[in-house]
Amino acid sequence: MPQLTIIAHGDSAAVVVPPSVLESIGLGIGDVLEATLGEDQLILQPGDNAVRRRLHHDIAHDVFEQRKDAYQRLA
Numbered sequence: 001m002p003q004l005t006i007i008a009h010g011d012s013a014a015v016v017v018p019p020s021v022l023e024s025i026g027l028g029i030g031d032v033l034e035a036t037l038g039e040d041q042l043i044l045q046p047g048d049n050a051v052r053r054r055l056h057h058d059i060a061h062d063v064f065e066q067r068k069d070a071y072q073r074l075a
Helices: 019-024 048-066 068-074
Strands: 006-009 012-015 033-038 041-046
Touching: 048 068
Parallel strands: none
Antiparallel strands: 006 012, 033 041
């Protein structure tokens, strides 16, 4: 996992996350993260919308793979 740098963002701070990291957990620009504070750690998890989007993506991918031959015949 790459190290991420905290940068200034107006009066706040931001962490820049590489696209490859976002893609590996099914997140994208505009998704919401839930933040939890632990002992000396910050835990970020996908919010409900991101989880739902990832589930839809996975289901659509599975259906396409199962019916790939039929879709190719229709094309």
